[in-house]
Every structure is written in C-alpha cells, then in structure tokens.
Amino acid sequence: MSDTGTIDSVKTARTRPETMQSLILSEPGTLEVRSVPTPKPGPGELLVRVHAATTCGTDLKAYLRGHPQIPMPGPLGHEYSGVVVEAGMSAQFQAGDAIMGVHSAPCQRCYWCLLGQENLCEHIMKTKVLGSYAEYLCIPEHIARLNVFHKPDHVDFARASLLEPLACVAQAVELLKPRVPTDRILIIGPGAIGLLFVMALRRIGIPDVTLAGRNRTRLAVGEQLGARAVSLAEVDRSLGKGYDAVIECTGNTEVWEKSIDYVRRGGKLVLFGGCPKGTHVAFDTHRVHYDQISILSPFHFGTQAVRQAREWLIDPNFVVEPLLSGERTLAEAEMAFEDLRSGKGIKYVIRP
Template sequence: MIQTDVLTLGIALWVGRLRLGVAGVYQPTFGMALIENELKTDTMKALVLQAPGCLEYCSVPVPIPGPGDIVIRVRAATTCGTDLKAFLRGHPQIPMPGVFGHEYSGTVVAVGNGAPFAVGDDIMGVHSAPCQECRWCVNDQENLCESIMATKVLGTYAEFLLIPERIARTNVFPKPDSLSFEQASLLEPLACVAQGVMRIQPKPQMEVLVIGPGAIGLMFVAALKRAGVQSITLAGRNVNRLEVGEKLGAKSLPLDQVQGQFDLVVECTGNVEIWEKSLEFARRGGSLVLFGGCKAGTQVRFDTQRLHYDDISVISPFHFGTRAVKMARSWLLHPEFDLSPLFSGDRDLADGEMVFRDLEQGRGIKYVFHP
C-alpha cells in the first residue's frame, strides 16, 4: 500500500467534473457553476488504483459540480467483486490509474445550478444512467444503452464524489432515515441482481440452485425469497458464507454434494469450470443464468445436444436499467428485507490494500469504508 500526500500528475481523476473525451471515455474537468457549497477543503483523501495490485492512498482535488451536478460527502462505500477483480488483474471498464469504487451513499455538500437535490440531502444511488434516446433505450433495453458505460461514475473510495446531472436526475434518490447508509450503498449491486430477476421471472414453485455464496449470490438468495420462491439451495465452498445464506433463507450445501436438477440455476462464481458444470444441474425446460463474470477472452464449452433437446434457456443479464434500480430500491425500503448479514465490518480507506487482500483470501463478504 502506497501512501502519499499529493497526487502524481496525469492521473485519471474520475471524481472530477466529467466531460466526453477521446474514444468515448469520460475525463475530468472542474466546473464553477456552484449555487450551494458546503465544501471546506480543496483536497480529499482517496484510494487510487495505480496498477493491478497497487493501491495508493493519497490526496486528490475535491470535485466541483457543473450545472445540474451534485457532490456528496461519501458516508458509506462498499467493496464488491468487480473492484476486487480490478485490483487483482485490471478491468476493461475501470481505467488505471484512477480513483475507483462504485457503490455509495452519502450527503449532498455542493450542487450546480438546476441540480435536483439540495445541500444537506441524504441520498442513495447508482453509478450510471441510460440516455433514454438510443435504439436500446427506446426498446426497453436500457442496460445496453450505447453510452451507459462511457458515462458511468467511479471514485466512491474517496471523501467526496461528483455525480453528473444525467445520473443525479435519473438514478439518485432520497435516502429515508429508516435505511442505514450502509444498506443504502447496496443499491447498485442489488440493481444488477434485480435485472437478473426481471429476466428470470421467478415463480414460487420453482426449485432454484444458486452457485457461489459471494455478495451477488447472497443477494440473489434474498431477492428470490422476496419474489416468493420457496425452495432455494445455495452451493459453494466457503462455509462462513454458506451460513450467511442460511440466514437469508436458503438451504446450503458444499458444491461437490449437490445432487439432482433444478428449474433454475444461477451461476455467480465467474469460474469457467463451474460455468460449464452448472448445465448439469439444470432440469429439462429449465433456465441457466450465467451471472458471474469470467476473465475477458474466456471460452466455455457446453453440450449443445443437452441445451437443444432439453430446451434449456441460457440467460446472461448485464448491468441494469431504471426499472431494475427502482425494483432494488423498493426491496431495500421493505422492513423485512435485510442485507446486513453481508457486512464484514468497517474499514479505513488507508487500509484499502489490506481489505482487498482479505477479500482475495475469502475473508469477509463486503467491507464498508466510511471516508
């Protein structure tokens, strides 16, 4: 873990005011269209991913909102599997060097002219929003929006975060006092799960197998229970995480002890061997959901005769649209929907590299930074 007092020149400041740059990648500028500002400092502490395996805890400029933008004081930023992959081997959607992290909740501290929130508002949100104009958006496939990835916000592992107008107006919401900042920060990963649930269209009588007791697998358990599914089996190798799945309403089994077949199989490991093996667990006429992301360029092999003659549907949900975000928010606001068992403790930003090393070793599920 590297600690410095100033940020090296040339770094990608994803917490800054965003503008469309070369090759459709958003790059920072710093606007001056403030109408309300409670910021008391010009710099902030942040975790910068310099290269795979190299995190720098350092000072970076505080972002200034342009028209319609908001800046929040990050109250909770949670770790996730995508960030772990980026830390270990890089990620095509996470530029380096740059401040990273994309799960958040917080309090508005500065706004630009015409912004949809006011200073002092507690908010919850996600890190992207569809354009609502391209062919995918008008076809109710907002998750495939042509610009949704180019306009996403990274940088939640920092004291302050700028949220551009497009996201602030579409996918940021007031956080009620009844919901903790920690659980509110789970809106983004839960929206990904909600996108999958909408594709699955689960029925109460389904027998479901979820493979992989990581954060996403556990959220699928909670979401499917919320959707009324009665029989959910969670399979994996990490005993502690399987016990969390039981708290959320699943039966748990070591993966090598799973027998029989299921109406729905949800793969959440991103392990190519398990991707291929998961087909064995799908019943005739069933569905196989491939959610865990494998390394770029990975090739998989399936028995095409089994897929065809057993009429097995293969679903690979990606990201989320606005309906999925609203569905996830409705779950979080329900008093009986509790994801607190996923939290493995609060950590300091300065310990960021240690946190990701713990996750690499399977210690913990989700850690919470309170920058």
C-alpha cells in the same frame, strides 16, 4: 430568484475543500490514498460527501488483475451513499440531502434504450462515475436525474450503498422471471452477489432456494438468509430431475460449463458471473437443444431495476446486515481487498 443561489455559493465555499483523499488503483495489487482536487459540480451535477462505500466483486477483480471497465491508474469504488454538499442547480436535490444512488444511468435515446434494453445502452459504461472510495464523489447530471434518490432516515448509509449490486440482481431476476412460488432455484457461488440473489428470491416468494459453494462462513450466511446451503458434491448426489433455474455467480469458466448439468429439461441457466475477456466455454449441444435449456446472461441494470432494488432496500424487513463484514478507513481498504482475496468477509464498508 437568484438570492438562494448566492446563499448556496457562500455555503459551498465553506463546505468544499480544495483537495480530498481518494483511493487510487495504480496497478493491479496496489492501492494508494492520494490527495486530489475536489471535483467542482457543473449544472445538474451533485457533489456528495461519501458516508459509506461498499466493496464489490468488480473492484476485487480490478485489484487482482485489472478490469476492462476500470481505467488504471484511476479512482476506484462505485457503490456509495452520502450527503449532498453542493447541488449544481439540481431540481431534485439540495445541500444537506442524504442520498442513495448508483454510478450509471442510460441515455434513454440510443437504439437499445428505445428498445427497452437500457442496461445495454451504448453510453451507460462510458458515462459511469468511479471513485466512491473518496471523501467526495461528483455525480453526473443524467445519473443524478435518473438514478439517485433521497435516502429515508430509517435506512442507514451502509445499507443504502447496496443499491448498485442489488440493482444488478433485480435486473437478472426480471430477465429470469421465476415462477412464484413453485420454482426450485440453485445459486452457485456464495459471494455477495449469490447472497443477494438468495435475499431477492426469498423476498419475491420463492421458498426453495439452494446455495452451493465452498466457503463455509458465506454458506452459513446464506442459510441465515433463508437458503439451503450445500457443497456442489451434495448437489451432484441429490440432483433428481434438476433445478428449474440455476444461477451461476462465480465468473469461473469451469463452473459456467458445469452449471448447465444442474438445470432440468426445459429449465433456465443464468450466467451472471462475468469471466475474463477472451475466455471460452463449451456446452453439450444435445443438452442445450434436446433438453431445451434457455441460457440467459444478464448484464448491469436499467432504471427499472434500480427502482426495484430501492424498494427492497428501504423495507426494514429486507435483511442485509449479514452481508456487511465490518468497516474500514481508506487507508485500510487495501487490507480489506486482501481479506476478500483470501475469502475473508463478504462486503466491507469503506468510510472515507
């Protein structure tokens, strides 16, 4: 019946303002809060009032040096949770629904999607949505349909906005297929992603997780989450036969090259941290071949990983709070990125 449509559009006119505040990355190192037109959702799209948007390593890279996947000048931020204010004829959602979601979804039609490698979908990056550091975010139809979910009441908005980074980690854990509970796993780099790996691996039942890095505060958080926290020098000293799996989470080419030294014969190396375009690394061929090291390099995530991440996140026993370093307004976002640049904090919650 069209009655509800009329009521919705009346309600809509009151809830969607003409303009909204949005954080724009105008060039590396410069973030501006600008007043921009509030997007109007089309069929199947969701206009979401953003309640929490967490900072991410990708955003930090874009802020520091630009990023191939983030156009400049342009809106920034891709982790979010919020409340639907307008549901453009969506079957699943209506105005007032609290939601959690990610910013991309595969087409499910291209060569890679049909192969079962949705994370490599040729459209997934082109059709993603950016701009969660804003009062409103318009979610495209295919993302709303595949990768947005109702947020349970017991999950607060800040926790819910961790769905995207945790989906990246879930995709990598799926590719790694660790042997539970016997694998000994080393994670290099105690940033947000390294810490999310600690949480995910502990969660699936790996007791022996080591987290290596320099930042003492972040290492202490790793310990709190159930890892043994060490410096790389300590790993060197007590290596033995090496780790069953090593997960590199720094995106630094020197660390990429060094990380293979910690893998045991027949073990796996997961190169997770993306490096700048055009950079190269060298590995000892003898090591890779005669020691049979499997090199894995997971990128992004498909729909299955998002569901896995959601399952972890909505479990109250899955502790994420130590990752959240405080709340900031849009105007304070630049300060938050400056703090992250100098190694202060792990993830800030932007409240637009």
